[in-house]
Structure formats: C-alpha cells, structure tokens
Amino acid sequence: MKKITMKEIAKLANVSQPTVSRVINGNKGVNEEAAKRVLDAIQKVGYVPNKAAQTLKQSNSKIIGVCVSEIYNPYFVELIDTLELEARKKDYNIIFHNSKHNPITEWENIQNFIARQVDGIIIVPTSDYNIQKIKDLRTPAISITQNKKHIDSVGLDHRKGGELAAASFIHSGHNSFAYIGTTPEDEKLIGFKSCLYENGFSFDMKNYIHVEESSTNNYLMRRDLEKYFNRVGQPDFTCVFATNDIVALEFMKLAQEKSLSIPKDIAVIGFDDTFLAKITGLSSVHQPVEKMVKTTFSILMNRIEDGTSSELVDIKLEPTLITRQSSNIKRT
Amino acid sequence: MKKITMKEIAKLANVSQPTVSRVINGNKGVNEEAAKRVLDAIQKVGYVPNKAAQTLKQSNSKIIGVCVSEIYNPYFVELIDTLELEARKKDYNIIFHNSKHNPITEWENIQNFIARQVDGIIIVPTSDYNIQKIKDLRTPAISITQNKKHIDSVGLDHRKGGELAAASFIHSGHNSFAYIGTTPEDEKLIGFKSCLYENGFSFDMKNYIHVEESSTNNYLMRRDLEKYFNRVGQPDFTCVFATNDIVALEFMKLAQEKSLSIPKDIAVIGFDDTFLAKITGLSSVHQPVEKMVKTTFSILMNRIEDGTSSELVDIKLEPTLITRQSSNIKRT
DNA sequence: CTGTTAGCGCTTTCAG
C-alpha cells in the first residue's frame, strides 16, 4: 500500500522522472506524445504529487496559518470560511487554530505554524502579549479584525461602529443609553459615548454593563447579565448597544423573561451582523468581512512574495448599521 | 532571512547534525553536556524542526484532513473545535475544508488531502457520491455524524432522536404533529412517525414541511417556511419537530410574527442542541459530540497505526432530549 | 556515545 511517486509514473510513461515533473508543472518544451503518456499514467493510477517534497524543495508550503481568538461567535466562522475561500482561490491551504483567548495557546499555535513552514500567518490576536514575538518571526504575519501596532493589520473602525449605534438611537428619540461589553476601554464604547456627547446627551457609567470575555461557552456572559438584572431590578434606559450579537441576544432573552418588550421598552443593537442577527431580527453593526479578508490576503501575499520590509500597513474598514426589528421604533 | 536548520544548530553546539536530531527526538544515549549545548542553541535562535522534511522522511505528516459539509450550523463548529482539540492531544494537526454540500468540491478537498499526505481523513459526507472513491483511497477515512456503508463511521441514532421528540410531545398531551426537514426519508422523521404510530397517533404528511438544504445562508429555508405559512395560513398542529436548531429558530421567529405563542400555541423541538438552543431556550435533541469525536479518532488512529483491513466499524451513538421553554408546557 | 552515509520525492541546473 505504498504511495505512488513520480518515479512510478516515469516508468509507466517510459520517460525520465524529471520529465514527469515538467509535465505536471506545465513546463513548455515537452514532446506532446510523451506528455500525453505521462498524463494518462497519472490519470490511471490517480497520482497526486507529494506536497511535503515540494515544500522541502521549494521552501514554500503554500499554507497560511490562521489563528483566531475564538470560534463560538459566528462572526469568526464567517471570517474563517471567507478566509478559506480566498486562500483556495490563490492555491493556498489553511491550517486553522483557535487560541481561545489564551496567549499561551496562541503562542503554541504560532510555533506550530512555524514548524509547518507556513508561508504566512493571519491572526486575530488575543491581546498584545505575543505581538512583539510575532513581529520578530521570519514569517510574515498580519492581524485581522484588530488593528495592532508593530505588525500589519486590517481592522475595523470600531469607534465608528459605536457612533453609528448612538446616532441611530438618538435619531429614534432615545435619551437614556446603555452599553454591554467586556471593557470600558473598548473603541466601540468610546465612539458610542463621543457621538452621544456631541449631540448633547450623556452616558451614565452605571449603564455600562460588564460581561466577561466568553471563550468557550456563553454561560459567563449570561450570568453577568442576570447578576445585573438582579441588582438593578428594572433598567432605567430605553436602548442598549452590545459589543457583539451573542450578548445582545442573551440580553434580549433575559429582558423578555422580565416581561420587557423589545424594541418597545428597550431597543437593542448588536455588533458583527452575524446570521444570528438575521434570523432573530436583531439590528447590528455590519463588518465588511469579504473586503477585510481580500485586503488582508493581498497584503500578506505581497509580503510573502516581496519580503522587503516596506512600511507597516494599518487599514481601518468602515462598518455600516443594519437596522432590524430590535431597534426599529420611534419614541415620541 | 533564510530558515534555520539543524546544521546551524549543530555548528553552534559543536556536534554533528544527527546528534541534534537525537536530542530533539529525546533519544537516550547522548552526552549530557552536548545535549545541553544543543538545547541552548535551539533556545537561543528559536529553532523549530521543519515538518516538511520530517514528513518526507517518515512518510507520515501528522495531519488529519477534516471535510465537513457545512459550517454555518454551529453544530459543525462545535464538531470542528472538538476535533481540533482531540487532534492536538494526539499531536496531530488538522487541515480543514468545507464542501458546502457540493460533491465536486468534496472530491477536490479530498484530492488536496492526499496531496498533503494526510495520515487520515475525517469526513461529514455530502452524500454517497464520493464514498466509493474514498473507500479506494490508500489513506484511512472515516465518516462522522453520518453512518455510511463501505467506510468506517461513527454516527448518531437519528431515528432514536425522532422517537425522543415524539415521545416528549405525546407526554405533553399533544395530538397533532408537524416536522420540518429536508427530506421525507430522514431517519429523524422515520423515528418520529414510528413512535407516534406505536402510541396510537397518526402523522399527516401535509404537516411535513419541506425546506431546502442550507449551504451558505439560511434564506432559502426561511423562504420555504414563509411559503408554507402563506399557503396554510394558520397551522393546525400544536407541536413541531425540526431537523436542526436553525430551522427551528426560524420557525419560531416566523410563528411569533404571526402572533403565535411558543410554546403555548405551538411547542418546538430542534436538533443538535447547539448554543443557539441554549441561549434562546429551544428544546433540542442533544448529540454527544465529544464522545463522537473521541470514538472517531480512536478508530482512525487504529487504522493509521495498524493498516490491516479489519472489519468496518459502524457505530451509532445515543442522543438525549434537552427540554427547555420552547416545549415545556403541558396541554390539557 | 557520536559522526558518516544514505535517501524520502520533488524541482532545478546542466549537459547532451
């Protein structure tokens, strides 16, 4: 049951092994007859060239390492799926890893990428923890979704996302606002507040609802929200902007259990515009995933092919707001 | 910026290159002093062995190819995540592909696996289309989730799943039943009906609601459901069993838009028990994903290590029903 | 205990 190699094909086609290589790689100057014999033989035995040997020889693996920080948020699923599609178009494969918000795991993943001789790395960083080490790698790496200093990145203007949500709430006549997120330093919140201020509204930090980062399951977030409800009883805000669709949905569910009506009592806007938002009617800030992926790839491909260390790329894409039932109501 | 090899390490540590190899592979008999020098050198320059070379030499890649039929159902995300975790434990990497319910894509994916010299293949088949070809591969392959003839498989007792749903509805006092799925031949439906019959109930095929397989987006399913509602106006059943959580949720949303209350007017049970069910309170038939993955791996590992073609393995795991709000009501 | 040697399957000169 041993694997078939070029040598066998060569024998079958009555040519030398390098000639088989030439045929496979579409090299011109090969006798047509011979080429046909080779192709036939390949077809017949179902030969597929050994990528490990190619990698070794050409010192490029045609593999891109992708490491995301989590995967239970469908946004990342969409990202990965789009990434894979784009990679395939460019004849690359993807080795995919999940760091689960753990910098140690993240670094192990990257070590593995190096061992696998990946040609490039695309990463959704857990934090700044490994950025320096990533920068010093001999392999080009780029951060996607998040903008980082020191390495190339293609991110999103999260601040703008926050502004869009705020503007929409203001436009709908709200005047008491809340935010659900994992850190008060989030650009989304900063944008949200700055838009509020610019329009003469205020943001009360007691309406900053804190949830823990959800790595594997969403129970932590849920518990945080429950705790919040238990503490405040009835919320005194009429609209809430959430850091992602999942928390937004959890919030909606909990609110409904408390007999609050969405959007009548409280309007909700989520983030990422995942398919969850689509099937549940949740308004959400949309990220241009495909554009993000294409941009990321084209930058990475340049780095791989060029290698000269030109200036760092730092791109911020524009989000848009998709309004659905959860915030689609005017207050009077 | 060229890659570091064992040769450089050897030079740095003042030993021969094979000695470096010995140290790395934890081979006994190496002078402690020398070993330490080697380790130091490795540490210092951050050397990582080249897997392509190892693969070429040992003719095993330590890669498992995983090809699923879709990814927008979170059930598959959980599957992939669990698969990756298990692979990592066994020092394997995963190359992941999505066939998007397309047999042609599926076969391309498998060809790529072969080119990459994967040691084994785990597949959620799109259909029976490629099974024969997969069987004839020189690489061990196993079907997960679905039971297939001709190749090893670790699936789920879908029929039992249907029975659980039916039994639960009966127990709650329902007597008019519906099913949403992609084919009337689905084992889930067969089990659902057989349990109904055994308990003296009937299943009216006009309550078989057909939806198209959703490959990338869920709009098709949604449209099918809308069409259904438009056709029948008010449904005459009091409970519905759906082939997966996503359709179940779509149905719930649509029903609520029609002012039907869940579970009061219609009780709903989904399938897969994804996190969607958890965050929305949907009852669902649970699959033992971790057990499925572990079983699959252990069978595959055996095939890889052993190679002797012993008898085909065909395992069906038992589902359980998780009851939540969407079906948690007794009719009187 | 350790260095020398060979060879995994492929691509790439280099002759012819």
Next chain:
DNA sequence: CTGAAAGCGCTAACAG
C-alpha cells in the same frame, strides 16, 4: 526536447 545529478532538512542505519 530530455536524462543525469544535486540537494532541500530530516531520520535511521551503520560504523567506530
């Protein structure tokens, strides 16, 4: 146009 030969980085005999 095509065969012979070398070598990518590593592991596995085989001597010493």
